[in-house]
Amino acid sequence: MIDLPLPGGPDARSITTQFPQKGSMILQRTRPPLLETPWDVFDTGVFTPNNQFYVRWHWAGIPTSVDIDTFRLTVHGHVQRTVSLTLKDMLDGFSRVELAAVNQCSGNSRGFFAPRVPGAQWVNGAMGNALWTGVRLKDVLDRAGVKAGAVQVRFSGLDEAVVPDAPRLMKSLDVDHARDGEVMIAYAMNGEQLPLLNGFPLRLVVPGWYSTYWVKMLNDIEILDQPDTNYWMKTAYTIPDTPHASIRPGDTGVKMVPINRMVPRSFLTNVSPGNTVPVGAPTPVRGIAFGGDCGVAKVDISSDAGKSWNPTQLGKDEGKYGFRQWETRITLPSAGRYTLMVRCTNTNGEAQPDTPNWNPAGFMRNVIESVDVIAA
Amino acid sequence: MLRTFIAVGVLLGAALAPFAACAAAPLELKSVTVDLPDSDRTFPPGPGSDAVNNNCLACHSAGMVLNQPALSKAAWSAEVNKMITAYKAPVAPEDVGTIVEYLTSLPSAK
Numbered sequence: 001m002i003d004l005p006l007p008g009g010p011d012a013r014s015i016t017t018q019f020p021q022k023g024s025m026i027l028q029r030t031r032p033p034l035l036e037t038p039w040d041v042f043d044t045g046v047f048t049p050n051n052q053f054y055v056r057w058h059w060a061g062i063p064t065s066v067d068i069d070t071f072r073l074t075v076h077g078h079v080q081r082t083v084s085l086t087l088k089d090m091l092d093g094f095s096r097v098e099l100a101a102v103n104q105c106s107g108n109s110r111g112f113f114a115p116r117v118p119g120a121q122w123v124n125g126a127m128g129n130a131l132w133t134g135v136r137l138k139d140v141l142d143r144a145g146v147k148a149g150a151v152q153v154r155f156s157g158l159d160e161a162v163v164p165d166a167p168r169l170m171k172s173l174d175v176d177h178a179r180d181g182e183v184m185i186a187y188a189m190n191g192e193q194l195p196l197l198n199g200f201p202l203r204l205v206v207p208g209w210y211s212t213y214w215v216k217m218l219n220d221i222e223i224l225d226q227p228d229t230n231y232w233m234k235t236a237y238t239i240p241d242t243p244h245a246s247i248r249p250g251d252t253g254v255k256m257v258p259i260n261r262m263v264p265r266s267f268l269t270n271v272s273p274g275n276t277v278p279v280g281a282p283t284p285v286r287g288i289a290f291g292g293d294c295g296v297a298k299v300d301i302s303s304d305a306g307k308s309w310n311p312t313q314l315g316k317d318e319g320k321y322g323f324r325q326w327e328t329r330i331t332l333p334s335a336g337r338y339t340l341m342v343r344c345t346n347t348n349g350e351a352q353p354d355t356p357n358w359n360p361a362g363f364m365r366n367v368i369e370s371v372d373v374i375a376a
Numbered sequence: 377m378l379r380t381f382i383a384v385g386v387l388l389g390a391a392l393a394p395f396a397a398c399a400a401a402p403l404e405l406k407s408v409t410v411d412l413p414d415s416d417r418t419f420p421p422g423p424g425s426d427a428v429n430n431n432c433l434a435c436h437s438a439g440m441v442l443n444q445p446a447l448s449k450a451a452w453s454a455e456v457n458k459m460i461t462a463y464k465a466p467v468a469p470e471d472v473g474t475i476v477e478y479l480t481s482l483p484s485a486k
Contacts, residue, residue, distance in 0.1 A: 030437040060436065116445035121444065162435050191403075
């Protein structure tokens with residue numbers, strides 16, 4: 001068992017190793033699985049191992065078997081010709097591309113919302129960074145020939161709802177976004193085929209956008225000549241159209257829009273709340289950051305609860321959409337309690353805010369993180 | 377306690393093109409068959425627990441509900457209605473009140 005720092009609880013969760021192709025994970029829900037990456041994994045490097053990459057499904061109708069010979073990806077709708085692609089076509093029939101990108105649940109860190117909101121009660125581990133290998137979505141769409149007048153491209157996977165007439169998961173991107181040459185269909189993560197629970201055999205990769213769009217077990221692409229109004233676009237996964245998607249609890253009548261680009265975040269990974277740091281000695285601290293929809297420009301650290309900030313050094317750039325490690329040394333002058341804070345500014349000049357956002361779905365948290373330590 | 381920082385390397389490379397150049401290393405996919413664990417957890421006994429067990433375990437295991445924070449009666453009522461309208465949960469109208477009462481009296485609830 002593990003106790004998560006969830007204000008007001010319930011905070012106890014099991015650590016599970018029961019899930020196929022997965023190592024130790026925090027069990028948030030068994031069916032359909034919600035598995036969170038344990039925090040210490042993020043200190044081991046910028047790429048999150050496949051067997052500890054977080055898992056998130058909406059409906060329990062998840063196929064437990066995928067046959068690579070019979071699997072087909074179909075592209076249809078407002079196109080010149082419907083195409084049905086085998087996995088061999090995907091591997092051999094298109095140029096191969098590779099991209100490091102963070103996949104983060106819209107509701108990552110929801111458990112820290114104050115006041116608390118319903119939904120998966122994640123702490124910070126509903127995110128991961130992988131090197132994705134696959135093909136450009138644009139190339140696949142070109143094979144079918146998108147017709148003039150196309151508006152959106154809708155994606156769905158092999159998973160099914162478990163009651164009749166319930167809305168199965170489908171997500172859409174604007175056609176220009178789908179054809180931007182960056183959105184890709186991955187058949188490998190970190191050099192290996194995807195674990196089934198992370199979307200084997202194909203997963204949409206939407207760099208810089210929340211994971212809700214990264215459709216798993218992708219087998220259907222439909223080109224629409226109307227905006228998609230399905231439940232998962234129009235009602236679920238919408239955010240207030242306000243700065244930081246933030247409103248006051250109880251505010252009503254706010255314009256809602258589909259969640260979209262990610263925002264910058266940064267974390268300490270080698271220091272936990274309550275840790276003791278030696279007084280007067282330079283102590284290495286480090287962590288990870290990501291820019292959201294662009295790269296990391298800088299990561300600053302404060303050891304006086306945000307009054308003064310110092311730059312940190314950034315580690316190797318593995319690609320602007322991925323995690324970036326940062327490190328520095330801090331010296332805490334005298335014994336006592338200190339609040340360490342870390343703040344990412346992305347290459348668009350956007351910095352993490354110093355007050356938390358709030359919205360009823362618990363989306364897009366990116367407040368500056370702080371960790372209280374004791375110098376002794 | 378604090379391990380030393382490993383990856384320092386080149387600090388600021390030239391702005392990278394989004395895709396890394398990619399040698400076509402051979403990659404072969406293999407069919408997969410797995411077993412997914414299920415959960416036999418039910419709701420703690422109490423007034424209304426039968427109704428909750430009968431209506432709230434078809435689509436997700438009990439952890440979805442039991443890991444929720446304290447929610448007001450209005451918030452639980454909205455959740456149950458969302459299950460019925462958005463996700464087509466087949467809940468008999470006469471059970472809704474009992475279910476909401478039960479959820480509002482969970483140990484974590486307000």
